[in-house]
Structures are given as C-alpha cells and as structure tokens.
Amino acid sequence: MREQGERADAAKNRARVLAAAAELFRDRPAETVTMEDIARAAGVGKGTLYRRYPSREAIAVALLDDHERALQEQLIAGPPPLGPGAPPAERLATFYRAVTDLLEQHGHLALAGETGARRFGTGAYGFWRAHVGSLLTAAGIAEGRAALVDLLLAPLAPELYRYQRDAGLSSRQIADGLTVLAERVLA
Amino acid sequence: MREQGERADAAKNRARVLAAAAELFRDRPAETVTMEDIARAAGVGKGTLYRRYPSREAIAVALLDDHERALQEQLIAGPPPLGPGAPPAERLATFYRAVTDLLEQHGHLALAGETGARRFGTGAYGFWRAHVGSLLTAAGIAEGRAALVDLLLAPLAPELYRYQRDAGLSSRQIADGLTVLAERVLA
DNA sequence: GGAATAGGTGGACGTCGCGTCCAGTTATAA
DNA sequence: TTATAACTGGACGCGACGTCCACCTATTCC
Incomplete structure (x- = not known):
C-alpha cells in the first residue's frame, strides 16, 4: 500500500503493527500505550517496530493519514460548500464542522500523534494552512493575514476539543x- | 512568602529551588530540564524537591504565578481598555496583546508548565475564561457562547505562539x- | 535449482528520568 | 534540655526508551 519495493513479510508486519496500534489506541489513553505494548500486541520485536516507526506519534499519524487525505480531497475538488464554489465564510464553517467530525471519530488518534507543538509539523496542518489562507484571500482579508491563518486553526487543537467534550459540551455545541x-471573521 | 508555618530552612530552600529553576528554564528548552537537574542546581536533594513540587510543571506554574496575577488585577480593576470601561472588542484586543507580551517575556515558563491539555487546568485559564465570557455577554453574543469562550482562548496557546515566532512572525504581527x-468577532 | 545478498527480524541490553522511601538531621515547642 | 514534628538528601527500584547485532528469509541472478 505504501512501498512497492517492500518485501511480503515486511508488508504483513506493517499491517499487523497498524492494526494492533489502532486497537490499543482505541482501548486506552494514548500516553499509556508504550512501543513495547504495540510490538507485543503485533507479535513483532521492538527492533522491527522501530525500523518503520520511530515513535508512537508516527504510528498514530500513519493511522490518521487516510481520514485526513479524504478530507483534503473534498476541500480541493469536492462539492460546495466544503469544496470550491461557496462563499468563504460558509466554506470555513463547513471545514470547521468537518474537522470537528474527524476529531469526534478519531480524536484519540489525534491526541496520540498530533499533540502540542508536533501538530504544526504534520502535513495535514500545512494543508489546512493553505486552505484557510486561500479563504482569507477570497474574503478580501489582507490585514494580519499571516498570523490569522494559524489563529483560526488554533481552535481545532485536539486537546481543546477533548477538553470541551469532557467539560460537557456536545459536538454540536x-x-x-x-x-x-x-461567520463573524469572514464577515 | 507562601506558608507562614514554614520553617526557616525550608523557606530558604524553596527560594533556592525557584531561583535555580528559573535560571535553568531560561537557559535551555523546558523538556530537557529534569527534576534532578533542578535539585542539583539548587543544592538540594530530590526528596526535598519532590516534597514541595510534584513535577517540573508545578515549578514553572509557581514561577509564572506572579506575572499572571498582575495581569488578572489589571483586568479586574486596572484602567481601560484593559480594565473595565472600554467597549468589549477593544478590551478583548487589549487582553490579547497583554497575553502576547506575557508570552513574549515568559513563554519559556509557559511552555514548561502550561503545555497541551494541562493548560486548561490552571487557575489562570479559569480566570481568562471568566473574563472572555463576560466580554461576550457585554457584546451581546449569546449564540454558541459556551464553546466560543474556549475557542477565543485557543489562539493564546503557548505552543502556537512559539511556533509562529519561530516561523518568522514578529510579536507585533x-x-x-x-x-x-x-474586532471582527466582537463586532 | 542453488548460491549470493539485500533487507528484515527480535529480543537482550544499556541508559535515563521518575518518584519513593527512610534514616539521619535540625528547627521549634514544652 | 528534652521531646516532637518537620525537613532533608541520596540510594534505590521501576519502567520506558531506543540501539545493536547475530540470525533469518525473500528475492535476484546465474
């Protein structure tokens, strides 16, 4: 699925690692899952695990990848208002909702992999930056644009979503x- | 300064710990400073250190406390537009700027202590929540208020500030x- | 089909930071 | 001065990390 030069046994092990990690992350808080746990659950040695994934975070990012790529395609070429064609404010609101859904479904993975400052280094973040940047331009907002992009993405931090849900807010709220x-920012 | 029943030697050690930690946090990235480092720099044993501060984060929070309290007083009783008396949009903008200044000066401490989800548990966060909540009310915004409070505080995450500064943005930007x-949100 | 080889495997091991524990010490009260 | 409560500090056990390397196994080339 990723490398074609990959040997058959290696590919099988990769799949087992991802499957085992997905289950572990589903079952308990990310920070309690150790690399050794994942290796054992996958029936694989630590050396093998580290050969592919340098950290727990890298595994979580790999697991998130598919879901994030699906959203990216929608943003580029999907139907409006998520895709092109709707007014910027509406597109931003729809984008927000889509990420919210993603956090609701796969938040545990986001918390395992894209926490804190690490978040800014991921490919998904770069993509979202570009997206929001283009919406700002489309809305004719030039002042403070460089900083605004990140400021508008800040509310999507996985930790915040989790905190708000735990505080009793619904996904809808x-x-x-x-x-x-x-709506207020993109007037 | 904190406990009056505190023995003289204990108070001296507390001060030494805080001074040593402040210096260490200033000199290198927070995550590389270990409790053992702090103990050694303060000329104190690990047991003594743990007696007062259960973690590196707790020490950083203690160091930040003074600065944050000063801001809190300004918000409650200081002159406008930081304190009461100015229109909500202006007060929020001024509050944002004040926190920005605080992050510029003491961001290393914030990064050491109020990172990720821990941030939401601090007293300062609760206070800021109340402040922004009252500004929303004053601006007549009721829709989505419960969630908006946190969403408007999200851009003040220490990690984000650091990331933006490292990306080349000025404090001013x-x-x-x-x-x-x-201005856009509080119309 | 059989060697050669590049790549894959797994677990033992060294390292590091954490947090505890407790025996000894020192301030404070009686 | 003695009794007591509080404080001190470093040795220690633990758990996770990440590396390393001797051993396999799929693949390639003749």
Whole structure:
C-alpha cells in the first residue's frame, strides 16, 4: 500500500503493527500505550517496530493519514460548500464542522500523534494552512493575514476539543461555536 | 512568602529551588530540564524537591504565578481598555496583546508548565475564561457562547505562539492578527 | 535449482528520568 | 534540655526508551 519495493513479510508486519496500534489506541489513553505494548500486541520485536516507526506519534499519524487525505480531497475538488464554489465564510464553517467530525471519530488518534507543538509539523496542518489562507484571500482579508491563518486553526487543537467534550459540551455545541466564529471573521 | 508555618530552612530552600529553576528554564528548552537537574542546581536533594513540587510543571506554574496575577488585577480593576470601561472588542484586543507580551517575556515558563491539555487546568485559564465570557455577554453574543469562550482562548496557546515566532512572525504581527480577530468577532 | 545478498527480524541490553522511601538531621515547642 | 514534628538528601527500584547485532528469509541472478 505504501512501498512497492517492500518485501511480503515486511508488508504483513506493517499491517499487523497498524492494526494492533489502532486497537490499543482505541482501548486506552494514548500516553499509556508504550512501543513495547504495540510490538507485543503485533507479535513483532521492538527492533522491527522501530525500523518503520520511530515513535508512537508516527504510528498514530500513519493511522490518521487516510481520514485526513479524504478530507483534503473534498476541500480541493469536492462539492460546495466544503469544496470550491461557496462563499468563504460558509466554506470555513463547513471545514470547521468537518474537522470537528474527524476529531469526534478519531480524536484519540489525534491526541496520540498530533499533540502540542508536533501538530504544526504534520502535513495535514500545512494543508489546512493553505486552505484557510486561500479563504482569507477570497474574503478580501489582507490585514494580519499571516498570523490569522494559524489563529483560526488554533481552535481545532485536539486537546481543546477533548477538553470541551469532557467539560460537557456536545459536538454540536462546539461546531456551532466554530460556525459563529467563521461567520463573524469572514464577515 | 507562601506558608507562614514554614520553617526557616525550608523557606530558604524553596527560594533556592525557584531561583535555580528559573535560571535553568531560561537557559535551555523546558523538556530537557529534569527534576534532578533542578535539585542539583539548587543544592538540594530530590526528596526535598519532590516534597514541595510534584513535577517540573508545578515549578514553572509557581514561577509564572506572579506575572499572571498582575495581569488578572489589571483586568479586574486596572484602567481601560484593559480594565473595565472600554467597549468589549477593544478590551478583548487589549487582553490579547497583554497575553502576547506575557508570552513574549515568559513563554519559556509557559511552555514548561502550561503545555497541551494541562493548560486548561490552571487557575489562570479559569480566570481568562471568566473574563472572555463576560466580554461576550457585554457584546451581546449569546449564540454558541459556551464553546466560543474556549475557542477565543485557543489562539493564546503557548505552543502556537512559539511556533509562529519561530516561523518568522514578529510579536507585533501576531498581536495585530489577534486584534483583527477580536474586532471582527466582537463586532 | 542453488548460491549470493539485500533487507528484515527480535529480543537482550544499556541508559535515563521518575518518584519513593527512610534514616539521619535540625528547627521549634514544652 | 528534652521531646516532637518537620525537613532533608541520596540510594534505590521501576519502567520506558531506543540501539545493536547475530540470525533469518525473500528475492535476484546465474
């Protein structure tokens, strides 16, 4: 699926690692899952595990990848308002909602892999930056643009979503708040 | 300074610990400073250190405390636009700028202590929540209020500030972006 | 089909930071 | 001065990390 030069046995082990990690991350808090746990659950040695994934975070990012890529395609070429064709404010609100859904479904993976400052280094973040940047331009907002892009992505931090959900807010309430934000900022 | 029942030698050691930690945090990245480093630099044993501070984070929070309290007083009783009396949008923008300044000066401490999800548990965060909540009310924004409070505080995450600064944005640019945000959201 | 080889495998091992524990010490009260 | 409570500091056990390397196995080339 990723490397074609990959040997058959290696590919099988990669799949087992990902499957085992997915299950572990589903079952318990990310920070309690050790590399050794994943190796054992996958029936693989630590050396093998480290050969491919240098850290727990890298595994979580690999698991998230598919879901994030699907969203990226929608943003580029999907139907409006997620894809091109709708007014910027509406597109931003829809984007917010889509990420919210993603966090609701796969938040545990995001918390395992894209926490804190690491988040800014991922490919997904770069893509989202470009997306929001283009929406700002489309809305005719030039002032403070460079900083605004990141400021508008900050509310999507996985930790924040988790905190708000734990504080009793529903997924709907959070998405609604983000909608208000989107509409007011992109006027 | 904190406990009056504290023995003289204990108080001296507390001061030494805080001074040593402040210096270490200033000199190198927070995550490379170990509890053992702090103990050694303070000329104190690990047991003594742990007696007062359960973690590196707790020490950083203690060091930040003074600065944050000063801001809190300004917000409650200081002159406008930071304190009461100015229109909500202006007060939010000023608040944003004040926190930005704080991050510029003491960001290393914030990164050492109030990173990720831990941030939401601090007293300062609770206070800021209340502040922004009251500004939302004053601005007549009821829709999505519960979630909006946290969403408007998200851009102040220490990791984000550091990331933006490292990406080449000036403190000024970030503050300007925040000002645009404040003015647009609180109309 | 059989060697050669590049790549894959796994677990033992060294290292490091954490946090505890407790025997000895010192301030404070009686 | 003695009794007591609080404080001190370093030795220690633990757990996770990440490396290393001797041993396999799929693949390639003749």
